[in-house]
Amino acid sequence: MTDLAPHTRPDTDSRYHYALMRRAIDLIDAQADSPQSLDDLARQMNLSPAHFQRVFSAWAGVSPKRFRQYLTLGHAKVLLSERFTLLDTALSTGLSGTGRLHDLFLRWEAMSPGEYARGGAGLTIRHGWFDGPFGEMLVMATDRGICGLAFSSETGRDGAYADMSSRWPAATFVEDAAALAPQAQALTDLRGEAHLHLIGAPFQIKVWEALMRIPSGHVTTYGEIANAVGNPRAVRAVGTAVGRNPVSWLIPCHRALRKSGGLGGYHWGLPVKRAMLAWEGARLDATG
Structure with missing residues (x-):
């Protein structure tokens, strides 16, 4: 049996964080034509900008702003x-x-x-x-x-x-x-x-x-x-x-x-x- 290397795991097992990231991705995806700032996204998530950035980056490996670029067709x-x-x-x-x-x-x-x-x-x-x-x-x-x-x-x-x-x-x-x-x-x-x-x-x-x-x-x-x-x-x-x-x-x-x-x-x-x-x-x- 093999296991994930530490650097590829989410930093938490909490279902709360998975649900949080899904909501964030939905927001980023829905606003692709008019991207929101980190502060705006955090406000919609009812989180402080610093906490939102930290949790999102731990899950995705990159910042919300960078992740937005990966959601585009151009990235494919x-x-x-x-x-x-x-x-x-x-x-x-x-x-x-x-x-x-x-x-x-x-x-x-x-x-x-x-x-x-x-x-x-x-x-x-x-x-x-x-x-x-x-x-x-x-x-x-x-x-x-x-x-x-x-x-x-x-x-x-x-x-x-x-x-x-x-x-x-x-x-x-x-x-x-x-x-x-x-x-x-x-x-x-x-x-x-x-x-x-x-x-x-x-x-x-x-x-x-x-x-x-x-x-x-x-x-x-x-x-x-x-x-x-x-x-x-x-x-x-x-x-x-x-x-x-x-x-x-x-x-x-x-x-x-x-x-x-x-x-x-x-x-x-x-x-x-x-x-x-x-x-x-x-x-x-x-x-x-």
């Missing part, structure tokens, strides 16, 4: 031009070592094609709602590991749950947040170990495995993912598989961009994708 294009990673060379260059959720160690296994075809029949999937660093998250897990991770800030709880549960229509779903709390806490703290139980078609599994090779703070394109899975013409199918990723963020589908540098889509909303890319880019720059 910079990522693509400066941190574009060819997946077929990622392993040989050593980049993949930091690709798995900022050194969160993942163990994963996939369902067999037959199990997938049965729509989850015979599986019991537990689920619960938790606070996470990028908004409220729905965690789903079988006895073998986390099989679903969704964010509700754009879709709402009902939409997120309906989306995830429809993927395995024959499974039995049980609400049991207490049983999932240790796994959810590991995700929220960005440390520990996550066991994944990937439930998808064989082609989808190959695409998701390729996504896990993309290092934090770097991006790639749908076309390069298609090359990496040995089917260079299947760009559209890759896009579909990326969108069907059942454990967003753990399998970093947010790091896949269009060839033009555009963000493309994101299943749980573009604001969430932008926040994830900005957080990763900011922390990578801050740590050199």
Whole structure:
């Protein structure tokens, strides 16, 4: 089991600070066309400017003003031009070592094609709602590991749950947040170990495995993912598989961009994708 290096962890385990940062990001994102000063942002957060700056910088690794720059589409294009990673060379260059959720160690296994075809029949999937660093998250897990991770800030709880549960229509779903709390806490703290139980078609599994090779703070394109899975013409199918990723963020589908540098889509909303890319880019720059 590996753990996060100290310089990549948030400085607190408090859910209060995660909620605070989500509110701040929402404010910064909503005011992108008319940026607010640090004093204005702090006032809207009901905090002193000094305390707001300190807490925000500890979470993001940079100041609120700097973080605002990372939320722009232009930053995505910079990522693509400066941190574009060819997946077929990622392993040989050593980049993949930091690709798995900022050194969160993942163990994963996939369902067999037959199990997938049965729509989850015979599986019991537990689920619960938790606070996470990028908004409220729905965690789903079988006895073998986390099989679903969704964010509700754009879709709402009902939409997120309906989306995830429809993927395995024959499974039995049980609400049991207490049983999932240790796994959810590991995700929220960005440390520990996550066991994944990937439930998808064989082609989808190959695409998701390729996504896990993309290092934090770097991006790639749908076309390069298609090359990496040995089917260079299947760009559209890759896009579909990326969108069907059942454990967003753990399998970093947010790091896949269009060839033009555009963000493309994101299943749980573009604001969430932008926040994830900005957080990763900011922390990578801050740590050199």
